[in-house]
Amino acid sequence: MSAAPIHPVDEVLPLRRLLPFGLQHVLVMAASPITAAFLVSRALDLPTAVTVDLISATFLVCGIGTLLQSFGPLGIGAKLPFIMVPGGAPIVLFVTIARQTDLATATGAVILTGLFYLLALPVFRRCLRFFPRLVVGTMLILVSVNLIAIYGGIITGRPGTPGFGDPGNLGLAIATILLTVLFVRLLPGMFGQLAVLLGLLAGAAIALVTGAMNLGGVFDGPLLGLPTPFPFGMPHFNLVAALPLVLFSIISMAEATSQTVAISEAVGREGDARKTVPHTILGDAVASLLGGCLGTSLIITSGENIGIVQATRVRSRYVTAVAGAMLVLIAFLAPLGRLANAIPAPVVGGTAIIVFAIIGVMGVELLRKVELKDNRNLFIVAVALAFGLLPILVPGLFGKFPPMAQIILGNGLAMGTLSAVVFNILFHHLGRREAPSPAETLPLPAAEANHAD
Structure with missing residues (x-):
């Protein structure tokens, strides 16, 4: 056996x-x-x-x-x-x-x-x-x-400071991104899989040569360096x-x-x-x-x-x-x-942006498995993205609200997640009698999925 x-x-x-x-x-x-x-x-x-x-x-x-x-x-x-x-x-x-x-x-x-x-x-x-x-x-x-x-x-610096948008910093980040993509395209096997690491090291080498x-x-x-308990x-x-x-x-x-x-x-x-x-x-x-x-x-x-x-x-x-x-x-x-x-x-920052963008692509891939032609699902995603992106794209949007409210309202991830959960419950759980849709289920192990068929 x-x-x-x-x-x-x-x-x-x-x-x-x-x-x-x-x-x-x-x-x-x-x-x-x-x-x-x-x-x-x-x-x-x-x-x-x-x-x-x-x-x-x-x-x-x-x-x-x-x-x-x-x-x-x-x-x-x-x-x-x-x-x-x-x-x-x-x-x-x-x-x-x-x-x-x-x-x-x-x-x-x-x-x-x-x-x-x-x-x-x-x-x-x-x-x-x-x-x-x-x-x-x-x-x-x-x-x-x-x-x-x-x-x-982190790449650009804070708006209003002397170093904000420094071309040298932007150039380093862009070079790191482009070199990472180049390594993915050209290097075979394990070296191609290490493109993120190699891109970061190449970016650091450029920074070392240029004095950055x-x-x-x-x-x-x-x-x-030994950490101190209860410092x-x-x-x-x-x-x-x-x-x-x-x-x-x-x-x-x-x-x-x-x-x-x-x-x-x-x-x-x-x-x-x-x-x-x-x-x-x-x-x-x-x-x-x-x-x-x-x-x-x-x-x-x-x-x-x-x-x-x-x-x-x-x-x-x-x-x-x-x-x-x-x-x-x-x-x-x-x-x-x-x-x-x-x-x-x-x-x-250049390395991180590539990695984090891939996380977004994974989110898109998950949503691709959801029936978005169903208006309920379409509006759940739309409202969640609207509430979630606003605090991210407009920093300080809720700055005049009470401090406790800002903990939730000013956190785009919190607001978006909370909105998605609440509206998913509203549309798919309250008063529902039919079987759950694929949008409402978490992935099952292969054995369970086969058994369910």
Whole structure:
């Protein structure tokens, strides 16, 4: 009797392939931990030593979280090729809470939110039927547009500043994009699959030659970076102060749902999301709790690497496990973190824009499987995109609303997802007697799908 074939997700690739593919994931996401630490540091005027400690802590938690999602020990993690990063919105909320109260209260808010994940998970599990392809596809498009807007800003700088729209920065980003496409077109086999990594390295090489990249500070400072537990003192738990982050965690769970469905389709493991999503969220909860103890904001599952999986067709979760191990190594070896930080923002931004645009294409592909000739589905997508794109395309649109309202209204992903879910329930669940349409179902495992036929 022959052994059952190994699914590509569970395939252990040779080390000569694991290392470069893992490094590709790391370099694409490395800007997120560094940017998160610097954003918190600059917003709160933290000392340089604390900033370095936060960078180390963020890399460490991202690495541990990625290992959890890749291996799924004790059901903590989805056993899928996920990378974890500090969420953008949680960082802003963390800073806001710290400014309104203090850093110890902000740290306590992160820990309380991690505990809320665990308490809310059984309830959220029962709500997964309200996140069909119709909702998930719309959400992925909004994720793509939101991330492109963020990294586009990293390339161009802030409007009104002297460096805004600098031709040199734009040229670096465009060169990185074009070189990546060129590598996809010309390079065979594994090298073509590494086009994202090679494009980023080529962009960095151009930056080094033109003087836009400086390696002078890479070996300055200590060799080891050891994160400090509770760097802001023992946490202070204030439920009222933590409310913004707790509210965001509900949105984060919805986002984790869409990402789990998307990565499952990308790797060809369209398992029952009702079983897989809770494991993803449990990994987010544990990583966020650990992050709170080390002074970071929420560390959550990222859509950033889904585009890489789709572009390279390398589906092994052991690749992201290697990436997780590399992130842990970076956390302890300070020069590696400084080297990642030395890559110019326009180069990272150019690479990121390609990857994030692929996520949008995946959303379009999901919506292609939805019957959009049905006016109900057409209007659900249209209204969700309208509510979701407005805050992204018109920043500050809800700036005059109360701060609590801005948490939802000013977050395009939150508004779009909430709109899609509410209108999907209105049109497809309330008062319905007929069988659900394909738009309302999550992917089933192959065995279940065949049985259903």
